[in-house]
Amino acid sequence: MSMDDILELADVVADSELEGALVWLLRLIGLLALLGGLGLWLLTDMGLLVLPLVLIVGGLILLIVPGLLLTLAELGGEG
Secondary structure: OOHHHHHHHHHHHHHOOOHHHHHHHHHHHHHHHHHHHHHHHHHOOOOOOHHHHHHHHHHHHHHHHHHHHHHHHHHHHHO
16 A cells, blocks of 8 residues: 555545544554553563553654654645
8 A cells, every 4th residue: 555545545634524533543543552562572471472562652653653643634725
């Protein structure tokens, strides 16, 4: 999937009036993944292994990227 496909999908979501709900759903999932990763890392004997690291990084990505993609789609749609 190329960046153009991702931006086109984000533009379709933005046009469907559901962008706010979708962004907040992805942010909620990201927050839960981030908290789960931090919990596994800090409260267990796992250390910073693959699973906690993947959860932390994936959670951060889900918190940041959806809003950026919709902003880029809106800026690209105006021009």
